[in-house]
Amino acid sequence: MATEILVPQLGNEVTEAEVTEWAAAVGDNVSASDIVVVISTTKAALEIEAPCDGTLSEIRIGEGELTEVGAVLGVIE
Amino acid sequence: MPKQLPIDPGQTYSADKVRFTDIPVHAYKGDLAAEIARWGKDGLRAALRHMLVVREFESMLHAFKSTGAYRGIEYVYKGPAHLSVGQEAAAVGSAMALGPTDQIFGSHRSHGEIIAKGLAAVGAIPPGEVTSIVESHSDGRLLDLVTRHVGEAGGDPAEAFLLTGVLAEIFMRDAGFNRGMGGSMHAFFTPFGAFPNNAIVGGSAGIAVGAALRAQLTRSDSICVANLGDGSTGCGLIWESMNFAGMGQFRNLWQPPFDRNPPVLFCFTNNFYAMGGQTRGETMAWDRLSRIGAGISPGQLHAETVDGSNPLAVADAVARKAEILRAGEGPALLDIECYRYSGHSTTDTNAYRSRDEMKAWQAHDPITRFRDRLVDGGIITVGEADEMVEVAGAQIEAVTRVVVDRQLAPAVDLEASPTIIGDMTFNNEAIELGETAGDLLAEPAETSAVKSIMRKARSGIAEDGSQLSPMRAVTLRDALSEAILHHLTHDESLIAYGEECRDWGGAFGVHRGFADIIPYHRLFNSPISEAAIVSTAVGYALAGGRAIVELMYADFIGRAGDEIFNQLAKWQAMSAGELRLPVVLRVSVGSKYGAQHSQDWTSLVTHVPGLRVIYPATPHDAKGLMATALSGNDPTIVFESQRLYDRVETFEPDGVPADYALVPFGEAAIRRAGDDVTILTIGPSLYPALDAAGELAGHGVEAEVVDARTLVPFDYDTVIASVRRTGRLIIVSEAVERGSFANTVAANVTRLAFADLKAPPVVLGAPNWIAPGADMEDKYAPQEHDICDAVLGEFFADKRVNRRGVRNWDIAGMAKRGL
Known part of the structure; x- marks a missing residue:
C-alpha cells in the first residue's frame, strides 16, 4: 500500500514551502517517525517524519524546489 | 540543529539533594613575615602611601563641599562627591593584586578605586611605557599642565598626571581624563586599567561581564573586576550579570580554546548602607552578602566575605580569585566588608546611624590599623609614617591648586563651540571588512x-509585472540575514546573541542557518536577561569588540531601559569620544499579540541622545542599512516590523543586491512622486501610504510618498524640498501620537518651511492607548483609509468623501480625558 508524504499545515498565513533536504533516498527503508525530509518556510525549517514503515519509493519534489501546503513530497510503499 | 544536551527524565526525577559548601567569612590569617615576602617592605609602604593619597583626595573634596575651602584654597564645587573615606583598604588592596592590564569597572563611589588602580599601574608598568601613556594622552596637554604648574610638590610626574586628570574630570574641566564629560561618577582612565565608573547602581556589572567576554574571546590574560556596592544586590542587572557570566554553555557547548567562563570578579565593597537603607538586616534578605554566590552556580561563585579594613586581606582574596578567573573557572564574588565614615553624599547628615556605631568603627580605621601594623612590624617608623601623611597632603594640595584655577584648567569652551558636547555623541566612523573569517564551521x-x-x-517583481511570493523572491528577512551573515563571516570581532539566536535561528528566523556556519562563541543563545544582553554588549564593545544583539520584541526595551538609555546611549559622549560602542541592537515591532508585543517604540529611543535609530521598510534598505549599522562604530537601534519580514523588493528595479552593499544613514527615499501632498512614513506605514496614494490619485490628489528610513540621523532636506512643492505634510507611523518622533518632525518642518505650508502638518499615528489584539489592530495602526480620511479631510475639503476610518479625534477633548 502506498502512503503519501504530505506538506503539512504550516500556519494560518503560510502556503508555500521549499524542500531543503531529503534525508532518505529512493529505495531506502524507513521507519515511522524517522525524519525523511526537511522543508523550509520563509521563517523556519521543519523536519518531516515518515508517516509509516516502508520503502521510500518515490520523491516527487526535489531539493530546492518549491511546493505548497497539501502537496505530495514523496511516497512510501 | 537540536540541542546537544538532552534532558533525561529518569535522571531529572531521581531523588537527590542540592548541596552547598561553606562560604568563608574573614578567614584571612596572613602573618607579616609572609606578607613582607610577598609584597616586599617597599610594597607594603606603598600600600600605606596609596591609602593616604586616597584619603587625602577624598578629604579635599569633603572640605570643598562642606566648607568651600581646602588648605586655604577657596572653591565652590557644585557637582557630586560620593566619598569613600573608610574604604581605602578595599581599593588599595584590590589594586595591589591586579596587574596593569586588569580592568576595574566602578560605581558612583569610585574615586578611590581609580586612584588606587592608577597608582598601582604607575608603579607596575615599565617607566618608558608610563611616559608614553602620559605623553600621548590629550596630545600631551594634560602632561604639559602638570609639568608646568603642578611642579615637584605633585610628586612623581605620572602620579601627578593621574591625580590631576581625575580631579579635573571631577571638576568638569577640559583637562579631565574625559574632558569633564564624565565627572565624578563616571571618571576613568583605561591605559591604567581603570574602566568606566557608573552612576547607575550596579550598572558596571553587565559591562564588566561583557569586557570579560572580550578578554575570553581574545584569549587575553586580563581579568575584569566589577566594583559594586552592597546596595546593588537589590538590582536585577546584578543577578542577570552573575548568571550570564556563569552560564553553563561556556563549559558545555563552547569549543576549545573558548570553553571557559568570562574572567569577571563581582567585587562588592560592602559598607553596610545603601544610602540610608541598611542592607544587612533591613533591605536585603541575604544576611551575609557572600551567601548570594550559593544561589548562582554549583561553584557558588567561589564566594567569600573578606575584611575590607585590611588591604592585605583584600589583596590576598583578590589574588586568589584572579587565579581562578585566569584558569577560566570564574566568575567569582567577593564581599569586602568595610565602613564608610563619610556620608553617602555630602548632604548626608547620617541621621540613619548612631554616633556610637560610627565611633566604634573609628577603632577599625583601615589606615590607622595598617600604619600601626607596619610600625609594629618595623617596616616603617612613626616619623616616616607622619611624613608620608605630609607628602600626600602636599601632593593633593599641589594638584588641587592647579585644577581649581579656571585660567589654567578651564572647562570646554561652550561659548566658542556651542555644539562641542553634541559633537562627541557620534564618531561617524566606519570599518573596512577584512578577509573571510578563519573560524567558520562551513562555507556559507x-x-x-x-x-x-x-x-x-533578487527582485520581488516578476517579468510579467506580478509580485513574487516570499518563497520565490528575497524577503526583508532574507536581506537582513545576508547583511548580518556577511559581517559575521568577515569580522571575527563581531558576536551575535540574544534569546533563541542560535538553534532556533532567532525568533523570527533572521539568523536561520547561522548555527551551521558561525561557531558557538560568536553566536549563542542568551538567557532571558534583556538588561544583561545590552549591558554585556556595551562592555564587549568598549573593550574593543563588536556586537549585534537582539531583544526579540521592541516592547522588551523596558526590560533593558537603563542599559539602552544610560549606558549604550551615553558612554561615547561621557568618555569624550575615548570609547567606541559598535553595538547593533535589533528589536522587532510585533503584531497580533496585543498591548505588550506590538508597540513601535521608536520615539522612546529617538528621545534619548546618543542612539542611531533606523527603521528599514524595504528588503533593499534592510540589507544596506543593516550593513551600514554593522560597519559603523556608533550604537544603532534597528527596528524591524514583523509585518514586513516577508516583504519582497518592489521599489528597486534590480532588487536586493546580491553582493554586499551599503545604504547610507540620513537619506530619506522618495517612493512615489506627487505634487499635492507629502506623505512621510516611518517603517511599515510606507505600504498603507502607497495604497492611499493610489486611492487619492482617483480623487485628483497626487501624493508624494517619502520613506524616512532613518530617524537618527534624520534627513530634513528631502522632506522640506518635497513640502516646498506640495505645501502639505502628513506624517504616518505606528507609534502612538503623544510624544511621537513624528511630532518633532512636524514641529521642525513647520518652522523651517512655514512660508511654503498651505496647512499645518498632520501627524497620524496610533491612538494614545494600548495596542489591541489581532482582530482589532486595523483600528489601531493607521491604514490606507485612515490616511485618505486625513489627507482629504484636513487638506482638501472640496474633495472630501465619506470617512471610512474610525479616527475622527477631538484632540483637545481626548487630551482632557488623558488620552
Whole structure:
C-alpha cells in the first residue's frame, strides 16, 4: 500500500514551502517517525517524519524546489 | 540543529539533594613575615602611601563641599562627591593584586578605586611605557599642565598626571581624563586599567561581564573586576550579570580554546548602607552578602566575605580569585566588608546611624590599623609614617591648586563651540571588512539556508509585472540575514546573541542557518536577561569588540531601559569620544499579540541622545542599512516590523543586491512622486501610504510618498524640498501620537518651511492607548483609509468623501480625558 508524504499545515498565513533536504533516498527503508525530509518556510525549517514503515519509493519534489501546503513530497510503499 | 544536551527524565526525577559548601567569612590569617615576602617592605609602604593619597583626595573634596575651602584654597564645587573615606583598604588592596592590564569597572563611589588602580599601574608598568601613556594622552596637554604648574610638590610626574586628570574630570574641566564629560561618577582612565565608573547602581556589572567576554574571546590574560556596592544586590542587572557570566554553555557547548567562563570578579565593597537603607538586616534578605554566590552556580561563585579594613586581606582574596578567573573557572564574588565614615553624599547628615556605631568603627580605621601594623612590624617608623601623611597632603594640595584655577584648567569652551558636547555623541566612523573569517564551521554557500536564499529572485517583481511570493523572491528577512551573515563571516570581532539566536535561528528566523556556519562563541543563545544582553554588549564593545544583539520584541526595551538609555546611549559622549560602542541592537515591532508585543517604540529611543535609530521598510534598505549599522562604530537601534519580514523588493528595479552593499544613514527615499501632498512614513506605514496614494490619485490628489528610513540621523532636506512643492505634510507611523518622533518632525518642518505650508502638518499615528489584539489592530495602526480620511479631510475639503476610518479625534477633548 502506498502512503503519501504530505506538506503539512504550516500556519494560518503560510502556503508555500521549499524542500531543503531529503534525508532518505529512493529505495531506502524507513521507519515511522524517522525524519525523511526537511522543508523550509520563509521563517523556519521543519523536519518531516515518515508517516509509516516502508520503502521510500518515490520523491516527487526535489531539493530546492518549491511546493505548497497539501502537496505530495514523496511516497512510501 | 537540536540541542546537544538532552534532558533525561529518569535522571531529572531521581531523588537527590542540592548541596552547598561553606562560604568563608574573614578567614584571612596572613602573618607579616609572609606578607613582607610577598609584597616586599617597599610594597607594603606603598600600600600605606596609596591609602593616604586616597584619603587625602577624598578629604579635599569633603572640605570643598562642606566648607568651600581646602588648605586655604577657596572653591565652590557644585557637582557630586560620593566619598569613600573608610574604604581605602578595599581599593588599595584590590589594586595591589591586579596587574596593569586588569580592568576595574566602578560605581558612583569610585574615586578611590581609580586612584588606587592608577597608582598601582604607575608603579607596575615599565617607566618608558608610563611616559608614553602620559605623553600621548590629550596630545600631551594634560602632561604639559602638570609639568608646568603642578611642579615637584605633585610628586612623581605620572602620579601627578593621574591625580590631576581625575580631579579635573571631577571638576568638569577640559583637562579631565574625559574632558569633564564624565565627572565624578563616571571618571576613568583605561591605559591604567581603570574602566568606566557608573552612576547607575550596579550598572558596571553587565559591562564588566561583557569586557570579560572580550578578554575570553581574545584569549587575553586580563581579568575584569566589577566594583559594586552592597546596595546593588537589590538590582536585577546584578543577578542577570552573575548568571550570564556563569552560564553553563561556556563549559558545555563552547569549543576549545573558548570553553571557559568570562574572567569577571563581582567585587562588592560592602559598607553596610545603601544610602540610608541598611542592607544587612533591613533591605536585603541575604544576611551575609557572600551567601548570594550559593544561589548562582554549583561553584557558588567561589564566594567569600573578606575584611575590607585590611588591604592585605583584600589583596590576598583578590589574588586568589584572579587565579581562578585566569584558569577560566570564574566568575567569582567577593564581599569586602568595610565602613564608610563619610556620608553617602555630602548632604548626608547620617541621621540613619548612631554616633556610637560610627565611633566604634573609628577603632577599625583601615589606615590607622595598617600604619600601626607596619610600625609594629618595623617596616616603617612613626616619623616616616607622619611624613608620608605630609607628602600626600602636599601632593593633593599641589594638584588641587592647579585644577581649581579656571585660567589654567578651564572647562570646554561652550561659548566658542556651542555644539562641542553634541559633537562627541557620534564618531561617524566606519570599518573596512577584512578577509573571510578563519573560524567558520562551513562555507556559507554550502549551507541549506544560504542556498535557499540564493535560489530566490533578487527582485520581488516578476517579468510579467506580478509580485513574487516570499518563497520565490528575497524577503526583508532574507536581506537582513545576508547583511548580518556577511559581517559575521568577515569580522571575527563581531558576536551575535540574544534569546533563541542560535538553534532556533532567532525568533523570527533572521539568523536561520547561522548555527551551521558561525561557531558557538560568536553566536549563542542568551538567557532571558534583556538588561544583561545590552549591558554585556556595551562592555564587549568598549573593550574593543563588536556586537549585534537582539531583544526579540521592541516592547522588551523596558526590560533593558537603563542599559539602552544610560549606558549604550551615553558612554561615547561621557568618555569624550575615548570609547567606541559598535553595538547593533535589533528589536522587532510585533503584531497580533496585543498591548505588550506590538508597540513601535521608536520615539522612546529617538528621545534619548546618543542612539542611531533606523527603521528599514524595504528588503533593499534592510540589507544596506543593516550593513551600514554593522560597519559603523556608533550604537544603532534597528527596528524591524514583523509585518514586513516577508516583504519582497518592489521599489528597486534590480532588487536586493546580491553582493554586499551599503545604504547610507540620513537619506530619506522618495517612493512615489506627487505634487499635492507629502506623505512621510516611518517603517511599515510606507505600504498603507502607497495604497492611499493610489486611492487619492482617483480623487485628483497626487501624493508624494517619502520613506524616512532613518530617524537618527534624520534627513530634513528631502522632506522640506518635497513640502516646498506640495505645501502639505502628513506624517504616518505606528507609534502612538503623544510624544511621537513624528511630532518633532512636524514641529521642525513647520518652522523651517512655514512660508511654503498651505496647512499645518498632520501627524497620524496610533491612538494614545494600548495596542489591541489581532482582530482589532486595523483600528489601531493607521491604514490606507485612515490616511485618505486625513489627507482629504484636513487638506482638501472640496474633495472630501465619506470617512471610512474610525479616527475622527477631538484632540483637545481626548487630551482632557488623558488620552
